[in-house]
Structure formats: structure tokens, C-alpha cells
Amino acid sequence: MLSSPWARFYSNSCCLCCHVRTGTIILGIWYLIINSVVLLILLSALTDPDQYHLTSAELGGEFEFMDDANMCIATAISLLMILICAMATYGAYKQHAAWIIPFFCYQIFDFALNTLVAISVLVYPSTIQDYLRQLPSNFPYKEEIMSVNPTCLVVIILLFISIILAFKGYLISCVWNCYRYINGRNNSDVLVYITTNDTAVLLPPYDDPVNGAAKDPPPPYVSA
Numbered sequence: 601m602l603s604s605p606w607a608r609f610y611s612n613s614c615c616l617c618c619h620v621r622t623g624t625i626i627l628g629i630w631y632l633i634i635n636s637v638v639l640l641i642l643l644s645a646l647t648d649p650d651q652y653h654l655t656s657a658e659l660g661g662e663f664e665f666m667d668d669a670n671m672c673i674a675t676a677i678s679l680l681m682i683l684i685c686a687m688a689t690y691g692a693y694k695q696h697a698a699w700i701i702p703f704f705c706y707q708i709f710d711f712a713l714n715t716l717v718a719i720s721v722l723v724y725p726s727t728i729q730d731y732l733r734q735l736p737s738n739f740p741y742k743e744e745i746m747s748v749n750p751t752c753l754v755v756i757i758l759l760f761i762s763i764i765l766a767f768k769g770y771l772i773s774c775v776w777n778c779y780r781y782i783n784g785r786n787n788s789d790v791l792v793y794i795t796t797n798d799t800a801v802l803l804p805p806y807d808d809p810v811n812g813a814a815k816d817p818p819p820p821y822v823s824a
Contacts (some may be wrong), residue, residue, distance in 0.1 A: 605650060619776075620774055620777045620778040620781055621692050621693075621695075621778055621781065621782070623687065623778070624689075624692040624700065624774060624775050624778040625689055625692045625693055625773045627688075627701065627771060627774070627775070628685045628686070628689030628692065629685075629689055631681065631685040631688075631703075632682060632685045632686060632689065635678050635681040635682045635685060636682060638674075638678050639675065639679065639682065640673045640774040641677040642671060642674050643675065646671055646675070673775075681706070682702050684702045684706055685703060687699045687700075687703065688700050688702070688703030688704075688775070689703055691782075692778055692782070694719060695782045695785065695786065696782070697779050697782040697783040697786065698783070700775060700778065700779045701779070702776065704772070704775050704776060704779060707768065707771065707772045707775060708772065710768065711768050711769065711772060714761060714764060714765055714768065715745065715765065716798075717761060718758060718761045718762070718765065721757055721758060721761070722758060725750065725751075725754045726750075728750070728753060728754060728757065729746070730748060732745060732746050739787060
């Protein structure tokens with residue numbers, strides 16, 4: 601029997617030997633906590649703009665760090681992420697596979713962005729030095745980082761991004777396996793329900809064949 605090449609990556613267990621449903625619920629709650637904290641910080645920044653307002657002189661550039669438009673966009677993104685994470689947590693808990701799809705799509709999008717960052721670092725390694733020069737003068741360890749050999753710095757950053765990508769890919773596989781598990785379980789439950797009902801409906805009563813045979817007697821025998 602031939603199986604799909606993706607079937608070899610399917611597993612019902614994930615990190616710490618817990619079930620994929622449990623792992624997805626934990627992951628959804630963790631993202632909920634992170635985005636809730638970010639939302640609280642953004643709301644506090646909106647209520648007190650002077651506390652988080654950094655001018656262009658402090659940043660050493662020609663832009664402001666967080667203006668009102670950026671704060672509103674970041675707040676909307678945080679609210680959307682909270683909704684997506686809550687849907688994934690609820691879907692894994694109540695075994696609704698469709699509720700997990702938005703969170704899975706977000707993971708794919710995030711993985712693609714990190715992959716593009718890794719490719720840009722690999723193709724244009726000089727951008728790292730340009731980015732470091734644009735950082736504020738009071739940025740922690742800026743001088744120490746800029747003093748590192750550019751080749752070694754690129755290798756370290758690529759190694760760090762590779763570890764992040766591997767971890768994100770593992771989390772994507774956990775959520776995908778949870779989706780497949782819930783979807784397969786729901787489909788099997790529906791199949792058993794339909795088969796049981798069809799058997800009950802399609803099986804004729806015992807008396808019907810007997811009565812039918814009695815109503816249709818064989819033709820009479822005629823001698824030659």
C-alpha cells in the first residue's frame with residue numbers, strides 16, 4: 601500500500617512526550633500570553649505617549665520610533681493575533697479542526713519571513729554592518745558587535761536564524777499533526793455514524809421477503 605510522503609512525518613506526540621492536542625493548546629496559550637503582554641504595553645504607550653516616545657535625535661536617524669499610526673497598527677495586529685491564538689486554543693480543546701487553520705497560516709507566514717531574512721543575510725552580508733551603523737549610539741554592545749569579524753558575524757547570525765527556523769518548523773509540524781489528528785478523528789466518527797444509520801435503514805424487515813415470496817407464487821405446471 602502506497603502512502604503519502606507527508607505521512608512519515610505524522611505523529612500524535614510532540615515535545616515532552618505530550619499529545620499534539622496538548623502541545624497545540626500549550627502553544628496557543630503561550631502566544632496568547634505574549635500578545636496580551638504586548639497589547640498591554642502598547643495600550644500603556646497610547647495612554648502615556650511621552651514615556652515611549654523616542655525622537656530622531658535619540659535614535660540618530662531621521663525618523664521617530666513609534667508614532668501614533670504605528671502604535672495603532674501594532675495594537676490592531678496584537679488584537680488580531682490574540683483572536684487567532686484563542687481560536688487555535690479553542691479548536692484544539694474542542695476538537696474543531698477548522699479553527700486551527702488561521703494559526704497554522706500565521707506560522708507558515710512567519711516561517712517564510714524568517715526564511716527571507718536568512719536568504720537576505722546570506723546574499724547581502726554587508727547589510728548587517730549597515731544595520732548596525734543605523735542603531736542608536738547608546739544601543740547595548742553596539743561597539744563590541746561591530747568589532748567582530750564580518751564573516752564570523754554572518755556565520756553566527758545564520759546559525760542563530762537556522763536554529764530559530766528549525767524550532768519554528770517543529771512547532772508547525774506539531775500544529776499540522778494536531779489538525780490531521782482532529783480532522784481524521786472527526787471524519788472517522790462521521791463515517792461510523794453514517795455506516796450505522798445506513799445499516800439500520802437499508803436492512804429490510806425479516807417479514808418482507810417472506811410476504812413477498814407468498815404474494816408471488818410460481819407459475820402452474822403445464823404438461824406437454
